[in-house]
Amino acid sequence: MNRRFIVTLIGILLVYGxxxxxxxxxxxxxxxxVYEWNHAGLYSAVVALLALAFIIGRAGQATLIRPIAGPLKLIGxxxxxxxxxxxxxxxxxDVVxxxxxxGGxxxxxxxxxxxxxxxxxxLLLLIVGTRNAWSPVIRRYTVQIPKRAGGREKLRIAMASDIHLGTTIGxxxxxxxxxxxxxxxxxxILLPGDILDDDIEPFIRRKMAETLGKLEAPLGIYAVTGNHEYIGGKVPEFIAAMDAIGIRVLMDETALVADSFYIIGRKDRASGGFRAGGAGxxxxxxxxxxxxxxxxMIMLDHQPSDLKNAAENGIDLSLSGHTHRGQMTPNHLITKRLxxxxxxxxxxxxxxxxxxxxxxxWGPPVRIGSRSEVLQIDVEFVPV
Structure with missing residues (x-):
């Protein structure tokens, strides 16, 4: 690790602490x-455990504390x-x-x-946010593409990004x-990345592939990698697991579907930056x-960071996730700037x-100002 990374990490930990x-x-x-407590030492230990619970749980997933790693991560x-x-x-x-x-x-x-x-x-924020996180809605869009798609006039897409399967979501x-x-x-069905929440081990151990494999659509299921697949460092294993249940992961690849339209799948932009990511x-x-x-041409790109190039290269429909819309307001003010x-x-x-x-x-099962969602995208092919 270089010095700059160490200094940054120490700074983050000091601020967090x-x-x-x-x-x-x-x-x-x-x-x-309220309760006239006088055991400050015990209280301090509990707060310290709460502050460190996520780190301990995340680090302990492959160790002897694995049985309690999941609950610790959730608490954290x-x-x-x-x-x-x-x-x-x-x-x-405090000001009030x-x-x-x-004022006396x-x-x-x-x-x-x-x-x-x-x-x-x-407490109300946590209750409402938990409901928003665990109660997904269907959000609908309709777009018109001025091209012929073989003999097909319409296409209905179900899209789910950022599923984050792991110790919390199962x-x-x-x-x-x-x-x-x-x-x-x-x-x-299209899945634009972050199917996993870093580590593939809980996905395999809890047999989530059996459930995910129940997804069905006449024209198939296509996916791409997100940044969390690369953070986990098990991209080849992830692709193999998806292939085994009939989900094709496109790694800078294209698929011609029913001789009617293309699905273009991009590796995530993180592909050159993590240990299992390859060369970009x-x-x-x-x-x-x-x-x-x-x-x-329908493109899956996990992060919506390349829309200018997508437009300039004739992509008709670009589908992304990654932002979570900030997940918890006012974080959306940051994602809007990014x-x-x-x-x-x-x-x-x-x-x-x-x-x-x-x-x-990601992280807290809490959404304020956003909802967990599945998209229904109705595409109409209207040649000019």
């Missing part, structure tokens, strides 16, 4: 006032959500408490009163995916060059671009 300490202190002031994930909204809510609560104190209010009002209101708001959430796809009744990916121009561009389109639909020249907030989630 400081914020966790701030939240822990606020919690102690409130809880000790919720701590991330508490941390984010605590950082937003607690300073305001200070003003009440300076009783301690019950400025400590217990503000603390209770803040706790209720935080067969239960996959069954929700099966139900939503069945409602859509698609001609083809091909530009869109090279993928398109050998194709009959009079046929519709991507030209971080969620929804954009028409760019002849390109129809659609970005999903994802079916699963």
């Amino acid at each position: 400081g914020l966790s300490l701030y939240l822990g202190w606020n919690g102690w002031v409130y809880l000790s006032a 994930s919720y701590w991330f959500a508490i941390l984010e909204y605590g950082v937003l809510l607690f300073p305001l609560a 408490a200070l003003l009440l104190k300076l 209010a009783e301690r019950d009002a400025y400590v217990i009163g503000t603390g209770s209101v803040t706790s209720i708001v935080l 067969n239960g959430h996959l069954h929700r995916l099966l139900q939503k796809v069945k409602q859509i009744n698609p001609d083809i 990916r091909l530009p869109i121009s090279e993928l398109v060059a050998p194709l009959d561009t009079s046929l519709p 991507f030209e389109l971080d969620w929804g639909y954009l028409k760019k020249g002849g390109l129809h671009a659609i970005v999903s907030s994802g079916f699963g989630f």
Whole structure:
């Protein structure tokens, strides 16, 4: 590891530790006032465990603590959500408490009163966010492509990005995916990356392939890699597992479907940056060059970071995920700055671009300002 990475990592850990300490202190002031606690050492140990639970759980998945690694990771994930909204809510609560104190209010009002209101708001955010994460919706789009697609006039696509199968998301959430796809009744199913949540081991151990393999569509199922497949470092094993259940992973490849249209699958842009990623990916121009561009071209690209090139190279429909729409507001303000389109639909020249907030989630099973979703995309081929 280089020095710059080590310094950055230390800086992140110091900031994370400081914020966790701030939240822990606020919690102690409130809880000790309500319950008259006097065991600060035990309380500090619990807060430290909460702050480290995700790291311990993630690192312990392949060790002797594997039976408790999953629960620790889940607890730590919720701590991330508490941390984010605590950082937003607690300073305001502290200011209100200070003003009440300076105004002569009783301690019950400025400590217990503000603390209770803040706790209720935080709890409601977690409850609503958990519902949004585990209760996917179907979101519908209709696009027109001015090309002939053999004898086909319409195409219905079911798309699910960012499933993040692992220790938190498993067969239960996959069954929700099966139900939503069945409602859509698609001609083809497209999965634009991050099917795994880093490690392939829970996917294999919990036999998620058996459930995922129940997806069916007349024209097949196509997928691409996302950044989390590369973080896990088991891309060849992932591709083999998908192939075994009839899901074709396109690695800078194209597929002509029913002599009617092309599916173009790009490696994720992370493919050159992780230990199992290989030598990066091909530009869109090279993928398109050998194709009959009079046929519709549908591209799967996990990250919506190359829309300009997609439009310039004649891609008709680009499908992406990755952003989660920030997952927890106000994070969407960041993804809006990072991507030209971080969620929804954009028409760019002849390109129809659609970005999903994802079916699963990363970290906390919490979504505020976004929903877990499956997309129904109805494509109409209207030759000019």
